[in-house]
Amino acid sequence: MTQPFDPTGTPEPTHLVLVNAAGARSLWPVYLPVPAGWATEHGPASHEDCLRAVTPAQSAPPG
Template identity: 50%
Template sequence: MTGRPLPDGTAGRDCVVLVNTLGRHSLWPVDLDTPAGWPVAYGPASRARCLDFIDRASSRHPAAAATAA
């Protein structure tokens, strides 16, 4: 993964949540191939449900969220 954010074209599209080995999460459109090293942690589901999953996962693992900044 290049670290560049996706264009905000996920509205209205089903997504998946990817996670890397550091526990960092990424919202990813379901119709795109997932990048190497980023397995699916949740989904496919609506964008809103995926974002909720990321919020809950971040609150359970604040250290991983802090290192992502």
């Protein structure tokens, strides 16, 4: 059984990145309404693209 936050494996726009007033981000399926207090920051886009938008970039260790 799949869940609404699972990746779909397709490049189709299936998810959003939401942000609230505190700056918290959330991965959200496009077919669900955006909850009160949240706004769309990115998307609609693929699950993978939205996941990249909410995951902090990895930097190389110094040295």
